[in-house]
Amino acid sequence: MLTLLLVEDDLDLAQTLVDYLDLEGIRCDHASNGMAGLELMRRGRYDALLLDLNLPRLDGLSVCQRLRTDGDDTPILMLTARDQLEDKLDGFRAGTDDYLVKPFALQELVVRVRALARRRSGQAQCLRCADLEMNLAERSATRAGQSLKLTPTGWRLLEALMRASPAVVSRQALESAVWGEEMPDSDSLKVHLFHLRKAVDAPFPTQLIQTVPGHGFVIKGPDP
Amino acid sequence: MLTLLLVEDDLDLAQTLVDYLDLEGIRCDHASNGMAGLELMRRGRYDALLLDLNLPRLDGLSVCQRLRTDGDDTPILMLTARDQLEDKLDGFRAGTDDYLVKPFALQELVVRVRALARRRSGQAQCLRCADLEMNLAERSATRAGQSLKLTPTGWRLLEALMRASPAVVSRQALESAVWGEEMPDSDSLKVHLFHLRKAVDAPFPTQLIQTVPGHGFVIKGPDP
DNA sequence: TAAGCTACTTAACCCGCACTTAACCCCTCC
DNA sequence: GGAGGGGTTAAGTGCGGGTTAAGTAGCTTA
DSSP states (O other), X not given: OEXXXXXXXXXXXXXXXXXXXXXXXXXXXXXXXXXXXXXHHHHSXXXXXXXXXXXXXXXXXXXXXXXXXXXXXXXXXXXXXXXXXHHHHHHHHHTOSEEEESSOOHHHHHXXXXXXXXXXXXXXXXXXETTEEEETTXXXXXXXXXXXXXXXXXXXXXXXXXXXXXXXXXXXXXXXXXXXXOOOSSOTHHHHHHHHHHHHTTTSSSOOEEEETTTXXXXXXOOO | OEEEEEEOSOHHHHHHHHHHHHHTTEEEEEESSHHHHHHHHHHSOOSEEEEESSOSSSOHHHHHHHHHHTTOOOOEEEEESOOXXXXXXXXXXXXXXXXEESSOOHHHHHHHHHHHHHHHHOOOSEEEETTEEEETTTTEEEXXXXXXXOOHHHHHHHHHHHHHTTSOEEHHHHHHHHHTXXXXXXXXXXXXXXXXXXXXXXXXXXXXXXXXXXXXXXXXXXXO
């Protein structure tokens, strides 16, 4: 689970952000001025810092510079209404990692901050549907915490399904995802699907892999 | 000095970018379609990848996904005219690190790519996985305190594995890490791996180097 | 220059697992 | 009742990967 620090003097906006991040499963501390932000950064360890530029006590650029001068390399994402090129360049010059101009979509903030945190901690991105989880870099898949044993084709199948989720994937799309250009003569897809289901669904009460007759297959469940 | 790969089918834009980056002291290779881009990525080592989305042969999203699936963690910056939120989310879902909407200021591109590369280069002098330790400066490796005797290729193999850990490294990625452009005809990789295992794992109870059938190899174990 | 060592490549072999194929069964919808 | 889409099962085989050994090139030492 990620833990962020948000430094923002607009309390309404701050509250909105903290609430939304909470929904996304991201903890977020909050400071409302630059000095307090610096103080918190020095005390705790955060996966990333969300930093407003217009701040009382100590402005965002200075906060960023001081952190970098102190050797703190926490990823920083600047949030600001200043959209001029010079402002952005100043931000990066001060040592920020990303720069997002207000107003922005909350979802974009989340994916950007996740990308930053991923780099820092070296954790890989995951595909997630309900209690099913795929760690792409480690090539490990778990359901409800238990690790799953997948064959190479099973893995490709599941990856294609989860990437598309919650959309339905046609047989054709699945086949080309698994075999590319050189598809097998007979439809071994159903055999592989059968084995995949045995690995992913059989030991559990709810069946995630569902067939949509005449069209293809889906993996149900909320994806990230 | 930074070295980038630009994958962009608009040749005018590509030329402009390459020229400007050159002025900034950044080397930049160029590929004009997705397949060629993948090929170059697999062959050489870049500090970052500038990736257009609309590409012939293989689109940018797929290139990104494939690289990540292969365990390549080169920072990626997507350049595209698509400015819709969903497009951005798709980009980050595919594993990009940053997303810049055309038209953009060249200077912004430069500072963003520098920020990405800076993150990446922050690498340790010492790699550690479980009781296995590599001192890059001294070019020495120990396991459980005992020093290991490694051949040059064995060293490169182990370094690639440990840098990636806990991620899985595909055979292709390992081969390009060891041999770069000039790969051997037959797969001598498995022979080298065999010898590496004899040096690293054989004398010890737990086997750190594990194979992921159909894909590649991992070194397990918590790294710092 | 020859002898010897080390490291790398190549080829050959073997094993086991995963993929393919084909068969059969069930269900639903013409 | 037939046809077709989909689920289930079993059998054969081919390939990925482990192991070994032989051949070669480069470097060192006598």
